[in-house]
Amino acid sequence: MIQVENVSKRFSDMEAVKGVTFTVPKGSIYGLLGSNGAGKTTLLKMIAGIYRQDSGTIFIDGEPIFENVKRKERTLFLPDALYFFPHTTVQQMADFYKSIYPTWSDERFHKLKELFPIDVNKKIQRMSKGMQRQVAFWLTLSALPDVLILDEPLDGLDAVMRQKVKNLLFQDVAEREMTVLISSHNLREVEDLCDRIGILHQGTLILEKELDxxxxxxxxxxxxxxxxxxxxxxxxxxxxxxxxxxxxxxxxxxxxxxxxxxxxxxxxxxxxxxxxxxxxxxxxxxxxxxxxxxxxxxx
Amino acid sequence: MLSKISFFNRGIFIQSIRNVGWIAIIYFLGLLFALPIHILMMYIDENWFSYYHSKHLFAVSSGIQFLLMFIIPILLAVFLFRYMQVKLSADYIHSLPLKRESLFHQHVFVGASIIIVPVVAIAIIIALLQPAFSIDLFSMKQIIEWTLWTIIIDLFFYFGTVFVGMFTGMSVLQGIFAYILFLFPAGMIVLFTLNLKYFLYGFAYDYYLSQKLENLVPFIRVTQLISRPFQPLEISIYIVLIVVFYGVSIWLYKKRHIETATDAIAFRSLQPVFKYGFTFCVMLVGGLYFGEMQGDIRWTIFGYIFASLIGYFIAEMILEKTWRVFARWKGYVGYSLVIIAIGLLLKADITGYEKRIPSLADIERAYFGDSIYYFENNEEGISPFFYQKENIENIYLFHQQLIKDRPKVSFQNDDRDLRNVVIGYDLKNGKRIVRSYTVPVEPYKNFYAAIVESKEYKQNYYPLLRVHRFDDILQVSISSSGKMIQLRDRKQIDSFLTTVQQELENETFESLIDARGYQWGDIEVLWADNKRMNIPWKKSYDRLDEWLKENHLLDKARMTANDVRYTLVIENKEKKPVYEWQKEMIVQEGSGWKITDKEQIEQCLRASSWEENADYIVAFFYENGSIDIQAFRNDQIPPFILEHFR
Missing domain, CATH: 3.30.70 (Alpha-Beta Plaits)
Incomplete structure (x- = not known):
């Protein structure tokens, strides 16, 4: 469960997030919509425990996330711009994830290999953008997170892969009660995915609705x-x-x-x-x- | 065992090794060539061996060693913490379930081992090589010392760079700031003291600058290791600094916002500190540059304004990362107001620095000289202080007069009339007061003479005057250009040196301060214990000439009229400096007056010097064929020459 309470964040010349409050219940998918520069990424990075909010609280499964190793082990963040260590292969990154996330599952990793037609010994940085995003999903889902935070996750994926990823997310939500927070600037992209939608505009949550x-x-x-x-x-x-x-x-x-x-x-x-x-x-x-x-x- | 260390994470460890492991290899190879391989290559050369046998390990390929020392640790820290300075990796690494503390420790320790491992490996190789040599090249103690000191200096640079890395979000600036940090203490002292002299009349800046400043610059201090080993205190200071850098770094890291990656200054509260600090430093440099080049307060002020504007906008550009900063001038106005206020307060001398002079009764001893050097360095044979009441009083009076007059000095003046005057007092309560002035000689001749012609000054100035027994003296050499005599006879030595002493005791102020080569040559006294003393043989020492003539030694000691075939005097209408006159020019110059009269030639010899701005040039054509071109100082021209040319 993600609980965000009155969170604000200021950068040097502007207030990126202003008093945002919302909750994502366990086992649900929350869509955060907003145009570029609305403050989505900043908000997600705070929820992922990367940035520290100026005020307000962020709890994940009942504990503050910032500098909280226990919670961060179960909370994975997939940024819109991906990062991999220089010159690493998929296998090397998998080893790295394994050393970092105690819930990492080799079994899941091998199972997902069938879904992602990618050579594990290929260097990630030589791959296309879409393939890199697949690798990111592959690695992230193999770590079996309780909470998954996705920033514009479907950008760069083709329609088939999009559907595959959506199905994977549904599957984890249904089977393991994974909590998902997903951001997008495109409503159509996530309307079939989310239980709840929030619209962020100029740092404020202006609308929040159950889709049903x-x-x-x-x-x-x-x-x-x-x-x-x-x-x-x-x-x-x-x-x-x-x-x-x-x-x-x-x-x-x-x-x-x-x-x-x-x-x-x-x-x-x-x-x-x-x-x-x-x-x-x-x-x-x-x-x-x-x-x-x-x-x-x-x- | 490793898993027990809470901050250790295999994945991060492997990543950091991948990231910076190559630096360890470069360092190892660099040291390998600089030391073991170099030593082996030199093995055949016996001279090399005997030379380095007495030297420290730092002396072997010292250039490479020090270069590695000044580059490797800084490069290492920049690469190691690059993950913080790049947005993507900063976000990624900090999304991992690792506390910053453990991230920091992990990276820092990988870095430290990348320094330590190659150094220790090289030390072991050198130690293993030892038995292969016929002589003991480097002792075990030396090898250990080399290892420890190299590691400590490396770690100092390394942790210093880690430390500055916490303040900035750009790797390039981290590197630049690191070098600035290491130069900062010495640089600031130099800038402050040199600039203060524009504001405080009499400020003895060189007194503050001469105080072992190079110890504050690690780059300089380290290169001195070849000849000057570290003292335990110095090593302790370096270790303390390493610990401080380490502690402050981790503290800052915990406070740092991850989003400041790519920002010039990572902490908002420090941005104005950087902006105005940078402006201030550039301002001091600019003021100093124009002040020293032009020697005019208007140019100095221009330098301050010009440089501070440049500094201010550059700082803004760095902070805002754009060229378009010229609309942000308001901060500069505030800055200038503060600086003008400080400048005026300094000029107003609110602390009374310029007028401060101790009361005569409090002075234990006084110093008077043209440089600060002897005030601080009590070299053997030179006691620079005045103890006699009368002399202290004369110095005091001179000082008082200077404070009152504040003689205007500018470089446009005939600067040969200007002299440095350093006045210092050691007070009875143990305090020291030092002032330094630039003074035109002419108006203060009387003040000068009173001090300089005193017996105490001369005894300080001429060590020979403190010698009362000539028994141990082996010989006295009297030499001038091309000629030399040596006195060995005890009686002759006695009578000669007594004459010299009389000459020195009676020397006038004009002769004492003359530095323009009214000198025949040099007198050197040699003692049995190989001690030497040199006294200039000035043309004004008539009694000495007299003595030499009486002893029939004058012709042997210096050129006299008998050595000169004739003399040519030329009117120097273009005021060409004497050193620009060539032999051919003299010969071609038709207007020269040829003098053959021995008496007149002797007078010319006695009056000539290396005067630069002379009205008359004089060329001596010697019997042996050589030619000597000199000049007359304008107030020393022999009357018969003036007569002739009128």
Missing amino acids: DLKTDIHKIQVAFKGPIPDLFLQNMDILYKEQRGSVLLCIVRGKEEKITKHIQAHNPILFDLLPLTLEEIFIYEMGDKGYAIENIIL
Whole structure:
């Protein structure tokens, strides 16, 4: 479990993270979304125990992570820019991981070899970016972490490999109750992966949602009335967005489906449709509601 | 056993060895060539052996040894801690489940062994080679001493570099800062004292600079090991510094933010210290440069302003890592205000330094000379101090006058009239006061003469005046260019030296301070125990000439009119310095006046010197064919020459 409480971090000329609070329960996958420079990487590096926060607390499985060897042995961080020791082969790196992480599993390492078609005696720095990322996943997952922190992990992987990695993550979450924190600037990339999403903008967490909640709570409706739109109709609805095309009114509204249907039916519309929204659309409207234009923040 | 050491981790160990192991190999090979192989190569050369037999192991290929010493440990520390200075590796290493303490120890100990192992291996090889030689080249004690000292110096440089590495996030700066650190103490002392003299009139800067400054520069001190071994105290200081560097480094490492990799200064609070410290140092260098080159306070101030601006913006560029720093001038304004305030306070002499003069009654002894040297170094035969009340009073009065007058001195003046005056007092309470001035001679002639013509000064200045018995003297040689006589007869020696002593006792101020070669030659006194004493034979010593004439030795001791065929006097209209006149120029010069009168030639001989800015050049054409070109000082020109050329 990851508990982040009111964490702030300042760099010389700017405040990178401002009072962020969120929790990732054990065995769940949390997606941290935000544009470049939103503070994602800084936040993740603090959670991985690399940077020290200026204020606030970060607990992993109940203990502060910073300079905590016990917790860091079970917490692995996969940065967006990978680092390997100069001139090492996959096998040498594996030996290194084995000496560092007590939970390292040779068995897992060999099992994963089938998934990653890479020669263990090849020097990592001579490989392509995508292959290096595969090696990083291979090594990281072989260390059987309790908590896995991934910074833009799917960049540079092809579609097939992406799916393979996602499946591996699902598998570890399901079998070992691994906790995953994953960052991305692309919602579509992680929407099928995460249980929960948080959006970081200019160092602040502006929105946090369970994905299931999101999908059931927001709806797009199209209605048309014979005469003008009744006043009472609009007053009693939580409208995120509205647009009129001729006599057809298009709205994005928040609320339970039955309640909305009932309310609309009561005003006798001549046309009424309730349409499902893509996750992306949901974010566009949710954030528009909070005063942010989504193009500036994610996608 | 190893697993018990909590900080040991096999993976990290292997990585550091991979990273810096090559340095151990280079060091080992370097030392191998510098010492064992070199010794073997020289084995056939007996001269080499007997030469180095008496020397220290540091003397063998000392250049290579010291070069390795000054480069290897610094390179090692830079490479070893490079993981902290590169963003990717810094993030990666610190995401591993290892405490910083253990990371630090692990790296530091790998580094230390990379120094120690090659040195010890070389020491063992040298020790094993010993029985192969016919003579005992280096004693066991020497080999052990060499091993220990080499390791300690290496570790000192190494830990010093580790230490500065904690302050910066750039490997290049780590290397540069390391060398600066080792030069820093001596450099600051030099800069401070040399600059203080612009602010404090009479500040005896060379007194503070002569105090064994080279011991503070490890690079210099180490090269002296060949002839000057380490004292236990020095070695202890180096060891203490190693421990301090080590302790502070680990403390800083724990405090350091990992994200400061690639920052010039890793601690925010130290950034202004660096910025203004750097500005200040560059300012001192600039002021000193222009101050010394031009000798004018306006140029010095220009140097301060110019250099501090450069220093300030360079520091900003280093900190911000961009060229575009010129909008950040506000800090410079604040800095200048503080510096101007300090400068004014110094100039205002708030501590009363410039006017401080002890009361006469407190002075135990006084020093007066043109250099600080004898004040500190009591060389055999020279006691530089005045004890007689009257003389102390004269020095005191001179000093008082200088404080009052503050004579203006500039390099544009005829600088040959300027002399250094160093005045020092040892007080009855054990304190010392030293001042140093540059003084024009002419206006202070009377003050000078009172001191310099005193018996005490002359006894200090001429050791011969302290010799009262001439029994042990073996011989006295009197030599001048091309001629020499030796006195061995006891009676002759007695009477000659008595004459010399009279001459010295009566010598006037003008003759005493003359340094322009009004000198026939040199008198050397040799004792039975091989002790020697030299006295200049000045042209002003008339009694000596008289004595030599009476003893029919004058012709043998120096060139006289009898040796000169004729003399040519030339008007030096272009004021060409005497050393630029060549024989051909003299001969071609048509306007010369040829003198053949013996009396006049003798007068010319007695009046000529190596005066640079002379109105008349005089060339002596000797009977033996040689030519001597000299000049007359303008107030010493024989009247008949002035008469002729008028």
